[in-house]
Amino acid sequence: MLRHSLAVVSLTCLVSASAIAQLPDGADSNWHQWRGPLSTGVAPEGNPPTSWGPEENIVWKTAISGKGSSSPIVWGDRIFVTSAIENKTDEVRPAGPVDPPQPPQRDRRRGFGGFGGGRGGKPTSEYSFVVYCIDRKSGDVVWQKTAATQVPHEGVHSTNTYASASPVTDGKHVFVSFGSYGIYCYDFDGNQVWSRDLGDMQTRASFGEGASPALYGDTLIVPWDHEGPSFITALDAKTGDEIWKKERDEDTTWNTPLIVESAGRTQVIISATNRTRSYDLANGEIIWECGGQTTNPIPSPIAYKGMVLCMSGYRGEALQAISLEAKGDVTESSEVVWTHNEGTSYVPSAVLTSERLFFTKGNNGILSIIDANTGEAYVDQKRLPSVSSIYASPVAAAGRVYITGRDGTTLVLADAKEFEVVATNELGEDVDASPAIVGSQMFIRGANHLFCIGK
DSSP states (O other), rough: HHHHHHHHHHHHHHHHHHHHHOOTTTTGBBOSTTTTTTSSSTTTTHHHHHHHHOBEEEEEEEOOOOOOOOOOOOEEEEEEEEEEETTTOOOOOOOOEEEETTTOOOOOTTTTTTTTTOOOOOOOEEEEEEEEETTTOOOOEEEEEEEEEEEESSBBBTTTSOOOSEEESSSSSSEEEOOGEEEEEEESSSSSEEEEEEOOOOGGGGGOOOOOOOETTTTTEEOOOOSSSEEEEEEETTOOOEEEEEEOOOOOOOOOEEEEEEEEEEEEEEEOSSSSEEETTOOEEEEEEEEOBBBBBOOOOOOEEEEEEEEEOOOEEEEEEEEEEOEOOTTTTEEEEEEEOOSSSSOOOEEEEEEEEEEEBBTTTTEEETTTTOOOEEEEEEOOSSBBOEEEOOEEEETEEEEEOOOOOOOESSSSSSOOOEEEEEEEEEEEOOOEEEEEEEEEEBBBBEEEEEO
């Protein structure tokens, strides 16, 4: 209990130091968005189990039709998750709970191959783009809504899906992006409040889409980087109406924006190949920009002590700590407080716990732990036991860091400067989506099921 209390105290200090944008009431005890309440991958009030398996600490598991690598979000007793159901091959059926004593079966046919696999050809089947609301206590489906049904205009990478963007909620409404297939707002009873069609993306090599929307107050930020005219737009969360829209000199990017309050403004920060840029939430004006990332930045930016930490790891390695006081083009200037250009992530985002940043190299099970103040390494590219390939981003709570591999193995590490394995757990199902932690429970979305892990 003391260890958990100390973790909560240190994370509370971190929130203040990071100048994270104002959260919806109650968000700190929920997981209302991609990367959690602090946008760091940390659950400040979380304390999930350290061990689980087919017959241990699985409270329930619920079958999810179709495919999706979007992560679940949680508010109160409601869990929201999205999926794309290929109507030609997948039965459009209500999802439902499965008794925990039945061991989950690993199904390689429906799992996901390693990155580097081929892109999919142009689909001919119709897909249903579905939003699920699941009861947190029982795993029962409260409602499921089909947002759209259509034949996709392009294929996706063999490891991607048509439901890769995670939802976000303010505790009253849930906002869902299926990208080219629409942006949607639902109330908690499943009534559609509004929808927007922003057009069709043409992604690089038909790799597919994946950036999640970000929410601040009544403003929803939607990134739209692709091989056509790229832009970022702010929508009125109440109506879906456009507040502002700014063109971007960028190609396809799968980066989810960070919204942070600093230097007297609310900044919208998004990484991309040419520049990391900060936009003024009020009007879309560029506050600052900085070059130095590699191609295809995917990891989400993280705010920390007046800086934003931006990372990429495809065809190069880059991690920059940029001052949130910056203005104009600050490439290679003193506003870049420090850099650490070794062992950085490609797909997974880092997790920031207290003053330590945990991340893995590329999509591989090779871990670094660095001092977020200086960029100096405590652990430099340590190979992880039992975890080799990773898409899911690590999460943390109660002095522990959870790293889940693509085969469903989760390694639990001590949140410390030294490398210490606390536990190794097998789920028995492939996992690409990042877990969510709320209270004493962790929610992991596998290839076929949503799992609730708890005591």
